[in-house]
Amino acid sequence: MIRNPKDLQRYTAPERANHWVVGICFILLALSGLAFFHPAFFPLAQLFGGGTWARILHPYVGVIMALSFVRMFFRFRELNRMTPADREWLSRVGEMVDGNDHNMPVQGKYNGGQKLLFWALVVCMALLVISGIVTWRAWLNLPVVVVRFGAVIHAATAAVMIGLIMVHIYAAIWVKGTIRAMWYGTVTRGWAKQHHRAWYRQMTGKS
Amino acid sequence: MALQSLDIARRSATTTDSPSVRQTTEVAKLIDVTTCIGCKACQAACMEWNDIRDEVGSNSGIYDNPRDLSAESWTVMRYSEVEEAGKLEWLIRKDGCMHCADPGCLKACPAPGAIVQYANGIVDFHEENCIGCGYCITGCPFNVPRISKKDNKAYKCTLCSDRVAVGQEPACIKACPTGALQFGSKQQMKDYAEERIVDLKERGFKDAGLYDPQGVGGTHVMYVLHHADRPQLYNNLPENPSISPMVALWKGVAKPLATLALAGIAFSSLFHYVIKGPNEVSKELEDELEEEDAS
Numbered sequence: 001m002i003r004n005p006k007d008l009q010r011y012t013a014p015e016r017a018n019h020w021v022v023g024i025c026f027i028l029l030a031l032s033g034l035a036f037f038h039p040a041f042f043p044l045a046q047l048f049g050g051g052t053w054a055r056i057l058h059p060y061v062g063v064i065m066a067l068s069f070v071r072m073f074f075r076f077r078e079l080n081r082m083t084p085a086d087r088e089w090l091s092r093v094g095e096m097v098d099g100n101d102h103n104m105p106v107q108g109k110y111n112g113g114q115k116l117l118f119w120a121l122v123v124c125m126a127l128l129v130i131s132g133i134v135t136w137r138a139w140l141n142l143p144v145v146v147v148r149f150g151a152v153i154h155a156a157t158a159a160v161m162i163g164l165i166m167v168h169i170y171a172a173i174w175v176k177g178t179i180r181a182m183w184y185g186t187v188t189r190g191w192a193k194q195h196h197r198a199w200y201r202q203m204t205g206k207s
Numbered sequence: 208m209a210l211q212s213l214d215i216a217r218r219s220a221t222t223t224d225s226p227s228v229r230q231t232t233e234v235a236k237l238i239d240v241t242t243c244i245g246c247k248a249c250q251a252a253c254m255e256w257n258d259i260r261d262e263v264g265s266n267s268g269i270y271d272n273p274r275d276l277s278a279e280s281w282t283v284m285r286y287s288e289v290e291e292a293g294k295l296e297w298l299i300r301k302d303g304c305m306h307c308a309d310p311g312c313l314k315a316c317p318a319p320g321a322i323v324q325y326a327n328g329i330v331d332f333h334e335e336n337c338i339g340c341g342y343c344i345t346g347c348p349f350n351v352p353r354i355s356k357k358d359n360k361a362y363k364c365t366l367c368s369d370r371v372a373v374g375q376e377p378a379c380i381k382a383c384p385t386g387a388l389q390f391g392s393k394q395q396m397k398d399y400a401e402e403r404i405v406d407l408k409e410r411g412f413k414d415a416g417l418y419d420p421q422g423v424g425g426t427h428v429m430y431v432l433h434h435a436d437r438p439q440l441y442n443n444l445p446e447n448p449s450i451s452p453m454v455a456l457w458k459g460v461a462k463p464l465a466t467l468a469l470a471g472i473a474f475s476s477l478f479h480y481v482i483k484g485p486n487e488v489s490k491e492l493e494d495e496l497e498e499e500d501a502s
Binding site (some may be wrong): 035041050051098099100135141144148149163166173176188 | 220221222313317318319336338339341343344345350354381399434451453454456457461462463465466468469472473476479483484485486487488489492493499500
């Protein structure tokens with residue numbers, strides 16, 4: 001166990017498990033979904049036992065993801081309320097990306113970018129679930145106009161969401177000491193102080 | 208290579224050309240609605256040749272039987288009772304795949320080789336490659352393909368591609384007792400239709416004409432209609448069918464654009480890391496905390 005008693009607890013075990021269920025579902029859905037989207041990705045269907053299996057499994061994995069995402073939404077909704085400090089942070093995100101984050105506004109448990117991502121994912125998930133249900137031919141046979149509309153929305157939203165998650169994953173890789181929060185729940189005090197100072201103060205009572 | 212008459216011109220979910228050096232004659236079926244007597248011999252011949260037997264349905268009070276196309280009924284007669292100039296007209300249309308030159312089913316299909324278009328114009332489903340997603344139904348402007356409840360594969364009229372390949376006409380053509388169904392090269396069929404239309408106009412059907420909708424690039428199943436100005440009279444035959452703009456967007460520009468955008472994000476991330484380096488906790492902060500701990 002890699003634990004320093006002074007590390008800060010960022011995520012509880014149920015929170016981490018919930019995130020991983022959503023994350024695994026997302027990866028399975030992205031791989032199988034891309035297979036139906038562009039011929040270049042069709043070989044990905046082999047990971048699921050062929051095109052027919054990918055077609056059968058994709059929507060059921062979607063149901064699991066939707067339910068787990070709803071649970072996660074209620075866990076983190078309050079923590080992701082946008083504040084003026086978040087907007088200030090977002091307006092200066094260029095400095096952050098440029099690798100110069102020393103003058104960024106002080107952030108709580110989540111910064112403006114993380115909050116924006118959270119709400120963008122909520123919108124994407126809502127659109128994907130609705131459009132996914134109307135195109136689920138194994139169970140439904142809705143008017144073709146509805147299905148066509150659903151197919152376009154599903155594909156476009158999925159592309160946006162895959163892009164957002166790529167940014168999400170890259171941010172975690174880029175900011176060292178982040179991924180452990182999702183593995184075993186803790187982060188170092190230094191990490192918290194540098195990236196989420198208001199949260200650090202709240203957790204430690206120090207400045 | 209496939210049999211010459213079955214050279215493949217287009218293949219679903221395939222981004223490179225199919226072998227296309229050899230040219231074959233475009234074929235077409237002509238359905239002369241004006242000489243059809245609604246005997247359903249074509250339906251019976253279709254079942255027989257293709258060895259498909261639909262479940263016996265129930266009588267819904269009209270002649271249409273079976274009530275709709277299905278995975279086991281690839282062609283059905285549709286009967287419309289229409290009043291024209293105070294007289295009843297019984298318009299009977301043999302419905303089924305139109306074999307579009309620009310097939311919406313093929314455009315929408317995500318499974319490589321599940322839908323092909325032969326050089327002779329026939330659009331055919333290869334069920335062994337079908338994954339059962341139903342995108343072909345979403346893409347079709349004529350509401351033709353059906354997913355089987357038995358095997359979850361999509362089925363529709365093949366224009367008897369197996370018969371055509373060996374120089375035979377489709378089974379329905381062979382069975383038609385009135386000559387309402389004709390088969391030959393597309394040009395021959397257009398020429399024949401022209402004669403029929405002249406005849407019909409002489410008989411007072413001034414709007415008689417050929418149904419070969421250009422919105423889908425023309426079709427390889429064409430109709431001679433007495434009221435070509437109002438195809439919707441014939442059980443809602445679409446007036447100006449084309450691939451839906453939503454399908455064109457979904458399976459057209461969206462595909463390469465989204466793929467490029469995602470690749471762009473992946474590469475930008477990689478190069479961001481390589482150029483800017485990782486975002487680590489600053490040494491000063493670490494030292495500060497160490498001092499705090501020591502004191």
